Amino acid sequence: MGAVRILYVEDERDLSQLVSSHLKELGYEVDQAYSFSQALLLFQVKKGWDLVLLDLYLPDGDGLELLKFFRQTESLKRTPIIILSARSGDMNRIKGLELGADDYLEKPFSLVELSLRIKKVLARAKGIEKPREASTMTYKLGSHQLVIDKLKREALLDGESISFSPMEFKILLALAENEGTALSRDELLAAVWGDEGVVFDRTVDAFIAKIRKKLGPFKDCLETVRGYGYRFKVEPS
Numbered sequence: 127m128g129a130v131r132i133l134y135v136e137d138e139r140d141l142s143q144l145v146s147s148h149l150k151e152l153g154y155e156v157d158q159a160y161s162f163s164q165a166l167l168l169f170q171v172k173k174g175w176d177l178v179l180l181d182l183y184l185p186d187g188d189g190l191e192l193l194k195f196f197r198q199t200e201s202l203k204r205t206p207i208i209i210l211s212a213r214s215g216d217m218n219r220i221k222g223l224e225l226g227a228d229d230y231l232e233k234p235f236s237l238v239e240l241s242l243r244i245k246k247v248l249a250r251a252k253g254i255e256k257p258r259e260a261s262t263m264t265y266k267l268g269s270h271q272l273v274i275d276k277l278k279r280e281a282l283l284d285g286e287s288i289s290f291s292p293m294e295f296k297i298l299l300a301l302a303e304n305e306g307t308a309l310s311r312d313e314l315l316a317a318v319w320g321d322e323g324v325v326f327d328r329t330v331d332a333f334i335a336k337i338r339k340k341l342g343p344f345k346d347c348l349e350t351v352r353g354y355g356y357r358f359k360v361e362p363s
C-alpha cells in the first residue's frame with residue numbers, strides 16, 4: 127500500500143500551496159492542478175487518484191463540469207470527491223452532492239476540518255469497497271418477494287417496481303446492506319448525504335414512514351429501534 131494519492135484542483139496558488147504542504151506533511155501524495163484544463167492534462171498522465179479535492183470557480187471552467195466528467199470516467203467513478211468552494215448555501219451543496227460529490231466544504235475552511243473530512247470520506251470509500259457482495263438482494267416473506275437492485279437503483283415488490291425517490295431508495299439500501307443491524311439516524315444521514323447540515327433528524331423519520339408505506343407486506347421488516355434509529359430485518363415466516 128502506497129501513500130494515498132490526492133488530486134487538488136484549485137486556482138488560488140497560495141491556498142493550493144498551503145493546503146498541499148499540509149496534506150503532504152500528513153503523508154498524502156498531492157498533485158496540484160491550477161485550472162480545469164490542467165486537471166484534465168494531469169488526468170491523462172496519472173489516470174486516477176484515491177481522492178479529489180475540487181474548487182468550483184476555475185479560471186477556465188466550472189468545477190461542477192469537472193465533477194461530471196470524473197463521475198463518467200471509469201477510473202474515477204467511485205473515487206471520493208470533496209468540493210472546496212466559496213459558493214455557499216444548501217442549493218449549491220445539494221447540487222454538488224447530487225452530481226456525485228461525497229462532501230462539500232465551504233471556504234474558508236480550517237486545515238484540521240479538511241483533514242478530518244478527508245479521513246471520513248476515505249474511510250467510507252473503503253467500507254463501501256470491502257464487501258464485494260452481489261448487486262441484488264432478495265428477500266422472501268411468505269409468498270412475497272422483495273428485490274433490491276443496487277446497480278439499477280431499483281426495488282421490486284413481487285416483480286413490480288416500487289417508485290421510491292432517490293433519497294428513499296438510498297435509506298432503504300443503507301438499511302438492507304446492514305441487515306439485522308440497527309443504524310442510528312446520524313448513520314443513516316451520513317450514508318445518504320455523507321454530510322451533516324442538509325437535513326434534520328426528523329426528516330429521516332418522515333422518509334422511513336414513506337418507505338414503509340411503499341414496502342407493503344415488508345413494511346414491518348423496517349423496525350424502529352427506540353431512542354436510536356432503524357433496523358431492516360426479514361424473518362421468513
Ligand code: CA
Nearest residue numbers: 137181183184
Ligand atoms: Ca477558485
